[in-house]
Amino acid sequence: MVITTGVDIGSSAVKVAVLQSPKGSGRERAGTRVLAKVVERNRRRDARQVIELAYDRALSEANLPREKVDYVATTGEGELVEFRTGHFYGMTAHARGAIFLDPAARAALDVGALHARAIKLDARAKVLDYRMTSQCASGTGQFLENIARYLGVTLEEIGTLSQEGKTPEKVSGICAVLAETDVINMVSRGISTANILRGIHESMAAGFAKLLRSSKVEGVVLVTGGLSADTGLAACLNDALHKQGASKLDVRTHPDAIYAGAIGAALWGAYRFEKLAFTPGLADIQKEEHLP
Amino acid sequence: MTPEQIAEKADALYHDLDLGRVKQFRDEHPGAKVIGYLPIYAPREVVDAAGMLPVGITGGRGQIEIIRGDAYFQSYICQIPRSTIELALSGRFQLIDGFLFPSTCDVIRNLSGMWRVLFPEKYVRYVDVPQNFDPKVGGKFFRGELGHLRDDLAKLGGRPVTDDDLRRSIVKYNENRSAVSDLFALRNAAPWRALALESYLVLFAGNVLPVEEHTTLIRDYIAAVNASDRPMRDNARVVTIGSFCEQPPLGLIKTLEMAGCYIVWDDMTLSKRWLTQEISTEGDPLTAIAEAFLTHSHSNAVLYEPRREKGDALMDIVRRTKAEGVVFAAPSFCDPALLEQPMLTEALDREQIPWTAFKYSENLGQFQVIREQAGTFADSIKLWSPA
Numbered sequence: 001m002v003i004t005t006g007v008d009i010g011s012s013a014v015k016v017a018v019l020q021s022p023k024g025s026g027r028e029r030a031g032t033r034v035l036a037k038v039v040e041r042n043r044r045r046d047a048r049q050v051i052e053l054a055y056d057r058a059l060s061e062a063n064l065p066r067e068k069v070d071y072v073a074t075t076g077e078g079e080l081v082e083f084r085t086g087h088f089y090g091m092t093a094h095a096r097g098a099i100f101l102d103p104a105a106r107a108a109l110d111v112g113a114l115h116a117r118a119i120k121l122d123a124r125a126k127v128l129d130y131r132m133t134s135q136c137a138s139g140t141g142q143f144l145e146n147i148a149r150y151l152g153v154t155l156e157e158i159g160t161l162s163q164e165g166k167t168p169e170k171v172s173g174i175c176a177v178l179a180e181t182d183v184i185n186m187v188s189r190g191i192s193t194a195n196i197l198r199g200i201h202e203s204m205a206a207g208f209a210k211l212l213r214s215s216k217v218e219g220v221v222l223v224t225g226g227l228s229a230d231t232g233l234a235a236c237l238n239d240a241l242h243k244q245g246a247s248k249l250d251v252r253t254h255p256d257a258i259y260a261g262a263i264g265a266a267l268w269g270a271y272r273f274e275k276l277a278f279t280p281g282l283a284d285i286q287k288e289e290h291l292p
Numbered sequence: 293m294t295p296e297q298i299a300e301k302a303d304a305l306y307h308d309l310d311l312g313r314v315k316q317f318r319d320e321h322p323g324a325k326v327i328g329y330l331p332i333y334a335p336r337e338v339v340d341a342a343g344m345l346p347v348g349i350t351g352g353r354g355q356i357e358i359i360r361g362d363a364y365f366q367s368y369i370c371q372i373p374r375s376t377i378e379l380a381l382s383g384r385f386q387l388i389d390g391f392l393f394p395s396t397c398d399v400i401r402n403l404s405g406m407w408r409v410l411f412p413e414k415y416v417r418y419v420d421v422p423q424n425f426d427p428k429v430g431g432k433f434f435r436g437e438l439g440h441l442r443d444d445l446a447k448l449g450g451r452p453v454t455d456d457d458l459r460r461s462i463v464k465y466n467e468n469r470s471a472v473s474d475l476f477a478l479r480n481a482a483p484w485r486a487l488a489l490e491s492y493l494v495l496f497a498g499n500v501l502p503v504e505e506h507t508t509l510i511r512d513y514i515a516a517v518n519a520s521d522r523p524m525r526d527n528a529r530v531v532t533i534g535s536f537c538e539q540p541p542l543g544l545i546k547t548l549e550m551a552g553c554y555i556v557w558d559d560m561t562l563s564k565r566w567l568t569q570e571i572s573t574e575g576d577p578l579t580a581i582a583e584a585f586l587t588h589s590h591s592n593a594v595l596y597e598p599r600r601e602k603g604d605a606l607m608d609i610v611r612r613t614k615a616e617g618v619v620f621a622a623p624s625f626c627d628p629a630l631l632e633q634p635m636l637t638e639a640l641d642r643e644q645i646p647w648t649a650f651k652y653s654e655n656l657g658q659f660q661v662i663r664e665q666a667g668t669f670a671d672s673i674k675l676w677s678p679a
Binding site: 027071078 | 523525526527550551552664667668670671674675676
């Protein structure tokens with residue numbers, strides 16, 4: 001068995017997944033089991049400290065010592081993980097994680113704290129194309145987290161509350177600063193929390209739907225990243241796609257989709273571990289006998 | 293010293309646009325002259341033999357705001373002449389007594405003319421190099437050019453430059469070339485230990501250090517790296533090409549490493565390793581330098597190579613370094629690098645070597661797009677290449 005860990009370092013949370021996959025299972029890694037998964041929010045703490053904490057918790061949950069891990073794969077801000085073996089770019093990791101969680105997926109919509117990405121992929125999790133939101137923080141997890149704090153609701157409550165909103169208020173979908181001003185005005189005008197949240201979700205969903213359409217994705221889209229557990233957002237996204245004439249897209253969520261990056265990185269790590277071990281050319285160049 | 297400490301020392305030299313180390317040389321050697329040279333090839337041995345300090349002029353390194361420099365060039369000209377003019381007009385080259393403008397491209401050649409007009413009190417020479425590689429033709433021509441340079445420097449320094457002076461300098465530069473070559477071998481064998489950014493800074497220090505001191509710095513760095521214990525990472529081994537003149541910002545090199553690339557070979561400091569082999573210390577030293585240019589020049593975009601297919605040298609490097617991919621990192625508007633690129637990519641495509649390309653300028657400050665491009669390139673090599 002090959003034991004690998006995936007560490008996804010985001011700007012608001014660190015996600016760790018511990019995986020066990022059969023030897024010789026190639027890129028597909030059929031028979032892979034997730035032994036543990038942990039999410040640790042940063043909460044303004046030192047990122048390296050949070051990583052260590054999350055990593056130790058995950059290994060403890062999997063009942064494994066560090067030395068049993070064959071490959072530590074990172075994604076996101078991987079340079080913060082000194083003990084990493086290799087790093088995979090966010091899109092590559094999310095694409096692989098999406099296929100693992102939902103083999104029918106042909107696109108992933110990675111909605112993180114600071115940006116969103118529509119990733120088109122094939123059945124092998126190879127990234128075919130992608131589109132990314134602009135640099136503005138509006139329509140991302142960090143923005144939603146700030147609004148939730150202003151409104152006094154927890155992140156877990158957002159989805160359910162939003163779906164209760166029947167007369168949503170329009171929110172600026174372009175600028176986070178303007179959107180926050182909109183929300184403050186709404187609160188002072190007595191708009192209900194449910195309608196405010198629904199309005200925000202609709203604004204975000206309209207942007208994501210455009211992103212998916214412009215990337216020409218087809219079939220099943222799995223929402224991954226920090227906002228993947230937000231059922232209110234997924235509902236609004238389906239509505240937005242319908243309104244924009246892209247109702248053939250099947251937007252799905254998965255309870256573990258927040259770990260997609262970590263799981264994807266760990267799966268690629270397992271593949272690389274075996275490739276490095278069994279490809280003579282690659283193993284040779286890493287021998288120190290070439291030193292002058 | 294640790295590799296980090298040595299790199300820190302080199303980093304301080306890199307960031308010192310006021311040339312503090314050059315001032316120190318002048319203080320230590322009263323009356324000695326300083327000769328600046330632009331990229332790429334300059335016969336540093338001749339300058340050193342004249343008892344002068346050759347100083348590499350490498351642009352503003354993104355540390356100065358260019359105001360006056362822009363007034364001298366059209367918008368389609370690269371960044372290095374702008375920042376070079378800006379540095380000169382801001383008085384930062386006052387310590388430099390003369391300037392060599394190598395035959396790199398039209399921009400550098402024209403800069404030599406501008407220099408004569410702007411700074412008539414300075415010694416200025418355009419270093420022409422042979423386009424004919426027959427020793428009886430190009431060799432004779434270049435020997436003549438080197439002779440003129442020697443005579444000019446002798447006049448400037450107020451003392452003759454003897455053959456023995458030249459031989460002593462050739463030996464010093466041969467030792468430096470050997471150290472540089474060992475550093476590249478180390479980077480190729482253990483890129484996780486000799487990091488590209490550190491190696492770059494150590495080589496870059498050769499722009500202002502006297503050659504013996506630079507050789508010692510490289511040797512110290514190699515020893516420190518060999519004594520260090522740095523973890524090996526699963527990165528893609530890449531060659532970067534196209535950065536031989538205007539230098540990339542340090543952030544770009546760091547970005548490539550952070551994106552999962554081990555840079556096992558690059559042409560960023562080509563002026564420090566133009567010659568691939570030692571210069572002979574036998575016979576007439578100027579003829580030896582000329583012959584070394586004809587026979588041991590590193591293949592590159594500005595070298596006229598009628599007998600060799602473009603791309604052959606790059607393929608040799610890829611094979612020798614066991615690189616898994618090539619990154620074309622060329623300055624915007626760099627004619628030599630960008631005009632050569634299609635011929636090189638054709639050669640890579642023939643051999644199914646993956647490559648990616650982007651452009652930079654020395655004052656580039658945002659690396660997110662390059663990070664994405666390099667990150668996905670490294671991933672594609674690791675996950676989808678047939679090897």
